[in-house]
Amino acid sequence: MKRKETNEPSNEADTALRQELVEHFREKRELLRQQWVEQMTTKGLLAGMTREDIENESITIYDTCIVCLETGEYEGAQTYAMRMAERGVLRGMTTEQIIGGILTLRDVYGRSLFEWYQQDMERLSAALDIYEPVANKIISIVALAFVEEREKVVRQQQEAIRELSTPVLQVRDQLLILPIIGVIDTHRARQLTEQLLRTIRTRRAKVVVMDITGVPAVDSKIAGHLVQTVDASKLMGATVIVTGISPEIAQTLVTLGVDIAKMNTVGDLQGGIEVANQFLGYKVVRTYPEADLNHKEKKVQ
Amino acid sequence: MLVPILKQGDYLIASIQSELSDADLLKLRDDLVRRVSEFRSRGVIVDVTVLDVMDSFATRTLRSMAHMVMLRGAETVIVGIQPEVAFSMVQLGLRLEGVTTALDLEEGLSLLDHKIKGDNGLG
Numbered sequence: 001m002k003r004k005e006t007n008e009p010s011n012e013a014d015t016a017l018r019q020e021l022v023e024h025f026r027e028k029r030e031l032l033r034q035q036w037v038e039q040m041t042t043k044g045l046l047a048g049m050t051r052e053d054i055e056n057e058s059i060t061i062y063d064t065c066i067v068c069l070e071t072g073e074y075e076g077a078q079t080y081a082m083r084m085a086e087r088g089v090l091r092g093m094t095t096e097q098i099i100g101g102i103l104t105l106r107d108v109y110g111r112s113l114f115e116w117y118q119q120d121m122e123r124l125s126a127a128l129d130i131y132e133p134v135a136n137k138i139i140s141i142v143a144l145a146f147v148e149e150r151e152k153v154v155r156q157q158q159e160a161i162r163e164l165s166t167p168v169l170q171v172r173d174q175l176l177i178l179p180i181i182g183v184i185d186t187h188r189a190r191q192l193t194e195q196l197l198r199t200i201r202t203r204r205a206k207v208v209v210m211d212i213t214g215v216p217a218v219d220s221k222i223a224g225h226l227v228q229t230v231d232a233s234k235l236m237g238a239t240v241i242v243t244g245i246s247p248e249i250a251q252t253l254v255t256l257g258v259d260i261a262k263m264n265t266v267g268d269l270q271g272g273i274e275v276a277n278q279f280l281g282y283k284v285v286r287t288y289p290e291a292d293l294n295h296k297e298k299k300v301q
Numbered sequence: 302m303l304v305p306i307l308k309q310g311d312y313l314i315a316s317i318q319s320e321l322s323d324a325d326l327l328k329l330r331d332d333l334v335r336r337v338s339e340f341r342s343r344g345v346i347v348d349v350t351v352l353d354v355m356d357s358f359a360t361r362t363l364r365s366m367a368h369m370v371m372l373r374g375a376e377t378v379i380v381g382i383q384p385e386v387a388f389s390m391v392q393l394g395l396r397l398e399g400v401t402t403a404l405d406l407e408e409g410l411s412l413l414d415h416k417i418k419g420d421n422g423l424g
Contacts, residue, residue, distance in 0.1 A: 190388075197384030204404055228391040235387040237380070237403035237412075 017123075018130050022070045024116055025109065033062050036108045045100045048093070057084075061105065069134045077138055081145035088146070095146050102142050106135045166192045168199040174206040175276050176238075177269070181214030189225035193232055200238045207279050208233055209272040213244030223258040230263055239264065239279065243272035304329045306336055311343040312413060313375075314406070317351055323358055330366040337373045344413040345370050348406055350381030360395040367400040376416055377401065380409035 025032065037058055040046050046054055060080065068077050088098055113131060117124035166188070169177050178196055196208065210229070212218075218226075230240040241264045245253070266272040277284060302325050307314045313336055315329060333345055347363065349355070367377035380403045382390075390396075401416075403409040 193388055194384065197387055201384055201404065204408070206404075206408075231396065232384075232387040232391045235382045235390060235397065235402050236384065237382075237408055 014130065017126055018069065021113070021127055021131060022066055024112070025066050025069070028112060029062065032108050032112055033058055036062070036105050039104050039108065040101050043100060043104065045097045045104070047097070061102075065105065065109075065134075065138055068138055069131070072134075074137060074141060077141050078145070081142045082149070084142070085145040085149035088149075095150075098146060099139070099143055102139050106139065109135065166195050168196055170199075170203050170205070171273065172280075172282065174204060174280055175209070175273075176200070176203060176205045176207070177209045177211065177273070179211045179214065179269075182216075184215060184222050184225060186221070186225070189222070189229070193225075193229045196229060197232055197236055200233060200236045205238050207276040208238050208240045209269065209276055210240055210242050211244045211269045211272065212242065212249070213246070213269065215249070218249045218252050220256045220258070223253055223256055227258065227263070241266055241272045241275055243267065243269050304332075306332060308336075308340050308342070311417070312410070313337065313340065313342045313345045314348065315346070316348045316406075319351060320353070321359070323362075326359055326362045330362055330369070333366060334369045334373060337370055337375050342375050343417050344375055345377045346406065346409045346413070347377065347379050348381045348409075349379060349386075350383070350405070352386060353383070355382070355386050355390055355395065357393070357395055360390065360397060364397055364400055367397075376413060378403050378409040378412055381405050 037046070037054060049057075064077050064080050068074055084098070109131065110128075113124065113127055117127055161182070167179065169179075171177055176196075176199060178192075180192070184192070199205065200208065210226075212226075215222075226242070230242070233240045243266045245265060264275070266275050302319050302321060304315050304317055304321070304325065307316065313333065315333055317329075321329070329347075333347075336342070337345060347366070349363075352359070363379060367379075370377045378401045379397065382402060401412065403412050
């Protein structure tokens with residue numbers, strides 16, 4: 001990311017001009033900063049920020065940018081942009097607010113240069129030559145920091161969803177249930193199958209009820225994954241009962257010609273557990289009309 | 302690598318001890334099919350717990366072994382397929398159609414007990 005060489009002053013005239021710009025911006029600091037804040041306020045970019053926040057942030061950003069211009073080094077800007085992105089995302093600031101703010105600052109700086117060098121076009125053009133690359137670099141640093149922050153959040157959330165999304169639960173000896181909720185993709189199907197197989201081994205399960213009530217849609221690929229899960233469980237000696245197939249999914253499966261004959265299917269999760277009980281030789285008997293739930297000594301099945 | 306074949310009551314148990322070459326597999330198949338009627342066995346269990354890989358040849362050999370054993374009047378159960386092996390098998394499209402599988406030796410034995418004594422076992 002660092003490209004110091006290109007931004008270092010190439011000769012003395014440049015250095016002098018650069019210094020002149022820095023001094024100009026420092027001198028006009030209060031004026032320009034006020035202009036900037038005003039413009040942002042009119043554009044509605046500061047919504048949700050307190051007066052104090054605006055003061056602090058605008059001073060820091062203003063000074064950071066001048067340091068970049070002065071030294072040609074962007075480390076400070078980078079760190080600051082990353083911090084800002086972190087906080088911005090937390091506070092729910094939109095990308096438009098941040099990028100808009102920085103673009104406004106660029107305009108404010110630019111305009112002040114035009115005014116300053118009004119009489120001397122040549123010097124203005126030389127000044128812009130120095131100023132523009134720095135401004136662009138800063139904007140790209142801020143934009144990148146924001147995109148990275150967003151991507152980080154998205155990655156974390158995907159990770160969380162993935163971990164939460166494949167519980168394999170034991171309801172009684174040798175019987176597991178696997179509720180699947182949400183969209184299944186190749187990665188998830190693989191993870192799901194691996195986890196199920198591991199649990200079959202550790203829990204010594206013989207029957208698995210796989211409930212797909214929460215799966216919105218199925219295509220040929222996903223159907224293939226489900227069939228693979230069923231087959232793999234079979235190889236481990238466990239029978240899979242699929243429940244909760246919605247009318248739409250049933251239609252899709254038939255249209256796709258998925259080999260359902262090999263799959264045990266039952267209407268809903270309750271039915272699936274009942275069939276599994278039969279398979280395993282369990283019989284659920286109601287012992288007492290109204291078992292007292294507050295009493296610990298009730299008999300379960 | 303020789304695979305020991307143990308006689309346990311009405312059943313034969315072939316317990317694979319290490320990775321097998323294709324020739325070893327064929328020899329195991331031939332031995333088992335021969336021994337089934339020699340001992341008048343009712344069931345055969347092949348324990349593949351130690352295998353980290355089941356390729357198409359192994360799958361085909363086990364499948365044909367099961368069918369041959371069936372023709373000789375006994376049931377075959379493959380036990381101890383590991384989760385990773387099961388997963389890679391279905392991914393490669395390898396199937397053990399018509400062959401009973403169980404989690405481990407214990408489950409395999411109780412499965413055979415159910416089947417042969419006429420009970421309704423799983424599978």
